[in-house]
Amino acid sequence: MSVQTEGTDTAGEPAVRKARVPAPPRGDGRTAGAPSRGRAAAPYLLLLPALLATVVLLGWPLVKNGLLSFQNLNPRQLIQHLTEWNGVDNYREVLTGEDFWRVVGRSVVFTAVNVVLIMVLGTLIGLLLARLGKKMRLLLMLGLVLAWAMPVVAATTVYQWLFAQRFGVVNWVLDKLGWHSMADHNWLETQFSTFAVVTLLIVWMSVPFVAVNLYAATTTIPGELYEAASLDGAGTWKSFTSVTLPFLRPFLLATTFLEIIWVFKSFVQIFAMNEGGPDHLTETLPIYAYVEGVGNQHFGVGAAISFLTILVLLVITSYYLRLVLKQEEDEL
Amino acid sequence: MKRSLFGRIWPNATAVVLFVGFVFPVYWMFATAFKPTGDIISDDPVWFPTDATLDHFKKAVDADHFWTLVVNSVTVTVLSVVLSLVIALFAAFALARMRFKGRRGLIVTFMLAQMAPWEVMIIAIYMVVRDNDMLNSLVPLTVIYMMMVLPLTVLTLRGYVAAVPRELEESAMVDGCTRPQAFIKVIFPLLAPGLMATSLFGFITAWNEFPLVLILNKDAEAQTLPLWLSQFQTAFGDDWGATMAASSLFALPILILFIFLQRKAVSGLTDGAVKG
Numbered sequence: 324m325s326v327q328t329e330g331t332d333t334a335g336e337p338a339v340r341k342a343r344v345p346a347p348p349r350g351d352g353r354t355a356g357a358p359s360r361g362r363a364a365a366p367y368l369l370l371l372p373a374l375l376a377t378v379v380l381l382g383w384p385l386v387k388n389g390l391l392s393f394q395n396l397n398p399r400q401l402i403q404h405l406t407e408w409n410g411v412d413n414y415r416e417v418l419t420g421e422d423f424w425r426v427v428g429r430s431v432v433f434t435a436v437n438v439v440l441i442m443v444l445g446t447l448i449g450l451l452l453a454r455l456g457k458k459m460r461l462l463l464m465l466g467l468v469l470a471w472a473m474p475v476v477a478a479t480t481v482y483q484w485l486f487a488q489r490f491g492v493v494n495w496v497l498d499k500l501g502w503h504s505m506a507d508h509n510w511l512e513t514q515f516s517t518f519a520v521v522t523l524l525i526v527w528m529s530v531p532f533v534a535v536n537l538y539a540a541t542t543t544i545p546g547e548l549y550e551a552a553s554l555d556g557a558g559t560w561k562s563f564t565s566v567t568l569p570f571l572r573p574f575l576l577a578t579t580f581l582e583i584i585w586v587f588k589s590f591v592q593i594f595a596m597n598e599g600g601p602d603h604l605t606e607t608l609p610i611y612a613y614v615e616g617v618g619n620q621h622f623g624v625g626a627a628i629s630f631l632t633i634l635v636l637l638v639i640t641s642y643y644l645r646l647v648l649k650q651e652e653d654e655l
Numbered sequence: 656m657k658r659s660l661f662g663r664i665w666p667n668a669t670a671v672v673l674f675v676g677f678v679f680p681v682y683w684m685f686a687t688a689f690k691p692t693g694d695i696i697s698d699d700p701v702w703f704p705t706d707a708t709l710d711h712f713k714k715a716v717d718a719d720h721f722w723t724l725v726v727n728s729v730t731v732t733v734l735s736v737v738l739s740l741v742i743a744l745f746a747a748f749a750l751a752r753m754r755f756k757g758r759r760g761l762i763v764t765f766m767l768a769q770m771a772p773w774e775v776m777i778i779a780i781y782m783v784v785r786d787n788d789m790l791n792s793l794v795p796l797t798v799i800y801m802m803m804v805l806p807l808t809v810l811t812l813r814g815y816v817a818a819v820p821r822e823l824e825e826s827a828m829v830d831g832c833t834r835p836q837a838f839i840k841v842i843f844p845l846l847a848p849g850l851m852a853t854s855l856f857g858f859i860t861a862w863n864e865f866p867l868v869l870i871l872n873k874d875a876e877a878q879t880l881p882l883w884l885s886q887f888q889t890a891f892g893d894d895w896g897a898t899m900a901a902s903s904l905f906a907l908p909i910l911i912l913f914i915f916l917q918r919k920a921v922s923g924l925t926d927g928a929v930k931g
Contacts, residue, residue: 366749370761373746373809377768380802388779448673454666463670466677472913473681474863476881477906480888481684484895490696492683527677590774591865595885609774609866616778617870629775640770647766 388633391626398620413627422611423628430587430607433518437586440526442579445533450567452538464535471531479595482524486510511597514604521592521605528592529585533578540574541567573650580643584636608632684906687899688712695896711900718887718901720875728862728880731793735800736857739808740850742801747812748838762810769806773799777870784871791874800864804857815849816842855916859909880905 394400395409417423448467452460473481486493488509497505510516544567552562590609593599599606599614606614612632616625687695691708694701715721749755750762784795819842827837865881872878884905888898 363755366753366755366758369745369749369753372742373765373805374761376742376798376802376805377764380799381768381771384776384779384783387783388776391779391782451666451669451673455670456667459667459670463674466674468914469681469910470677472859472910474859474881474906474909476863476865476884477684477902478680480884480898480902481680483888484687484899485680485683487893487895489893490700490895492700495700527680531677584770588772588774591863591881595865609772612775613777613866613870617781622778622782625778629778632775633772636770636772636775640767643770644763644766648763 385633388626388629391623392630394623394626396621396623396626401620401622409623413623414631416624417627417631426606426608426611429605433522433607434583434587437522437525437529438579438582440522441529441533441582441586442575444526445530445578446537446575448530448534449537449541452534453541467531467535470527471535473528475528475591476595478524478528479592482520483596486520512601514601517597517601517605521596524592524596525586525589529582533582536578537571537574540571544570573646577643577646577650580639580646583639584643587639588632588636608635681906681910684899684902687895688903690896692894692896711894711896712904714891714894714897715887715901715904718883718890718897720878721883723876724878724880724883727793727878731796731800731879732858732861734797735861736804736854738797739801739805739857740854743805743808743812743853744846746809747816748842750809751813751816762813765806765809768802769810771803771806773803774866777866780867781870791872791877793877795871796864796868796879799867800857800861803864804853804860807856808853811853812846812849815846819845851916855912858912862909 392413393408393410395407395412399405400407448463452463455463485491488494488507491510493510494505494508497508508516510520548566548570549562552566557565587607588609589607590613593605593607593610594613597605599610603614608628609632612625612628615628616622686702686704688711689704689707689709690701691706691710694704694706750758780795780799784790789795823841823845824837827841828834832840863881864879865885868879868882872882884901887901888894891897
């Protein structure tokens, strides 16, 4: 499932990666004698379909995106299939405009708040899972998995209903708690409260991935480490900081980067909630690119915004990949 | 070590509170879907659907094009997942079992591709698809969804293939199998958990995809369910009963798949790891 739905992709993996025994070093030397030419070509033939798909379906749009960002492409050019190059005009327009930098700042703050909340709550819940008895753990896991599995669009719709102005259950509860001004509160009316609802939604969807995987990672910590720590006179807190935390560090680092990438490019939650409104105030970079490019039909400008966003994501991704590659060095 | 009463109670109490917090939105979706309209728009919420009704579901199913969109969604999802599994199996076998030049670079390429920011590339994809006159068609959706899940499928299956002991394959070949036969008879059955894990991910991705279909397929008959669902509430005014029924129908297949497959998929991953 996209951000969070996307979350499923590495289910249980961090724990697994650690435990997986590295393959023994070997050449492809089962049969004696030099490999024939057909044999040497075999791996490339097997990889051909996957590579072809990657080049055509991912590489081409990426290149196209770069090209479009140097074109003047508005409805007229679009309909008449005109290609008008306009150099770096789109970039100049975007980078000198106030809107763009405001959206960048907003996207950074939005991502930071969400990722911090997700990581802190996810870690705490993961550690709680490790501490619970078997039955309670199963119960909490069930809750987490349900939230994790909920499709993004359905979840967004449900949150709209929970926070609905009339008959929404959240307003009712706040009213009963004595906050009577909230009785008919319109959550999507201001920038801050729209972001609050979106943040709650994203955190709710994303925490299970962190918590469940962190719990899985704690189960791979050898018990002897804790015994050794307690022999050395370490208390609960000390053994947490000297055993648990260092052991989980690579996992936490990699997961933080993943969450940054996922939250930064989240589209559905914001768009389906309120289409970037009220008054464009909850547009983050992906939404801004869509609204400018497709909504206002300035495709060239939209492509320039997309390209800049992709660059930002590429930098973050490369940090993440360096981390992962370092962990997997022996496996490659 | 003996824990105090407080020390024993707070983790369980917190767990119950968290459980309620995580489950409530899902519960509220189903509960609202079954409640008669009078109970939905009441001044005090009705917490349990005591007079359950199927009216809202009927309304959702009777909505324009519903069944066409179901067929669209299922077609696109199933085709893209199956295609990516087939293509990925070849690639994974090569990456896990053969040594060749450029192998490391390819693995890194797939890792990068796995992080591709599809949400941000929609304008370029729109132009490519339009230039090829394929707007309002299911073909671009199918192949691009296939590409969205392909890198992860390749990387995950590579791990599973590598985890099958080489001796198994060799002994099959000693018994007279060719290499492709050995693959089909020995390795393939052992990949079942890996195939389940990756197809679960693929199903979720393709079933949920929203931005691309939003921009590519404006034609109401060529859309998929996520788009339908996101427009449902606007189209039906504030009919929350029908909207929640539509959400439930959309979410149910994924919830069921996830709960059944997630444990198997995850335990499959761990088993593979331990047996190495």
